[in-house]
Amino acid sequence: MKNFQPPPDYSHIQLPERPKLQFKDKVPTYPSNLKPPKMSKRLTFMRGPEPIHTEFIHKQYGIVALCGGRLHSGHIEMIRMTINRKMDPSKMFAVWRIDSPWQPLTRKGQGKRMGGGKGAIDHYVVPIKAGRVIVELGGKCEFEQAFPFLKEVAHILPFKAKATSYELMEAEKIEQQRLKNVNINPYTAEYVIRNNMGGCHTWISPSDKKWYFKYV
Numbered sequence: 293m294k295n296f297q298p299p300p301d302y303s304h305i306q307l308p309e310r311p312k313l314q315f316k317d318k319v320p321t322y323p324s325n326l327k328p329p330k331m332s333k334r335l336t337f338m339r340g341p342e343p344i345h346t347e348f349i350h351k352q353y354g355i356v357a358l359c360g361g362r363l364h365s366g367h368i369e370m371i372r373m374t375i376n377r378k379m380d381p382s383k384m385f386a387v388w389r390i391d392s393p394w395q396p397l398t399r400k401g402q403g404k405r406m407g408g409g410k411g412a413i414d415h416y417v418v419p420i421k422a423g424r425v426i427v428e429l430g431g432k433c434e435f436e437q438a439f440p441f442l443k444e445v446a447h448i449l450p451f452k453a454k455a456t457s458y459e460l461m462e463a464e465k466i467e468q469q470r471l472k473n474v475n476i477n478p479y480t481a482e483y484v485i486r487n488n489m490g491g492c493h494t495w496i497s498p499s500d501k502k503w504y505f506k507y508v
Contacts, residue, residue, distance in 0.1 A: 316372075341506075352457065365416070375429070387429075420451065
């Protein structure tokens with residue numbers, strides 16, 4: 293006799309009226325009398341950990357960035373079309389956890405000589421930090437149903453990302469805390485950098501002094 297587990301109860305989940313991902317504008321909207329402003333690279337927008345959007349609101353499934361990077365309109369449209377095509381809208385819903393592209397990137401025309409000021413705006417991107425939730429998916433479904441196409445999207449992104457669930461993220465936090473508690477080696481990266489062992493402050497970067505080799 294096989295003993296099957298009862299199916300999970302999804303009676304408390306309510307599907308929204310528009311379960312699919314919505315289209316995001318490629319270019320931000322500015323007033324008619326304002327010239328679109330240009331901006332420097334601002335690599336700090338991608339460095340370090342994400343301070344806010346690191347948890348699942350619906351506590352189900354989603355895609356989380358593992359390192360910093362940028363998403364342009366082509367990546368966002370790929371995410372939208374893949375998830376909308378492969379999800380079941382009668383049982384699932386998906387929501388964005390990122391903004392529309394807002395940071396302008398400039399580029400000079402091919403063959404132009406150096407100088408002449410900053411180039412024209414080529415396209416817009418949205419910067420992503422490590423730990424940022426990009427897309428969240430929920431509904432009356434199990435993780436095994438959503439994992440295949442979420443994994444497909446995560447592998448195509450221009451930076452490392454993973455498809456995960458709320459339970460897996462909580463288990464990872466517990467495991468990291470357990471490893472920290474049972475560690476008997478006192479010479480951790482934080483201890484070495486804080487005490488400037490071996491004169492490491494002369495060659496490590498300022499970001500390493502702040503995050504202890506955790507984020508590149």
